[in-house]
Amino acid sequence: MRIVRRSIAAVSFSLLLALPAAAADESGFLNTWKTHLAVTNGHAEAIAACDAFEARNPRDRLVVVTRQLKAWHLLKLGRNAAAGALLQYVADTQRSA
Secondary structure (H helix, E strand, O other), rough: OHHHHHHHHHHHHHHHHHHOOOOOOOOHHHHHHHHHHHHHOOOHHHHHHHHHHHHHOOOOHHHHHHHHHHHHHHHOOHHHHHHHHHHHHHHHHHHOO
């Protein structure tokens, strides 16, 4: 579990470094990230935080990170098809960017 969380953190941090210096809602993203870290088994709460961030900032470049966080929490809930579809969408949009 710790290895998975560290891997997610490393990937997310790498994505943050690749983004432009100013994101539309960095503080909103930070709140989403804090929710992700704070809820050990509160996967529904973390998913809701990711959805709320995207709803507030649909064009923010940090949405790609929150979608990956959401997919991880979906996997933890056993919702593999939903997580797979989300990760595939992220991969497809990143290839075309």
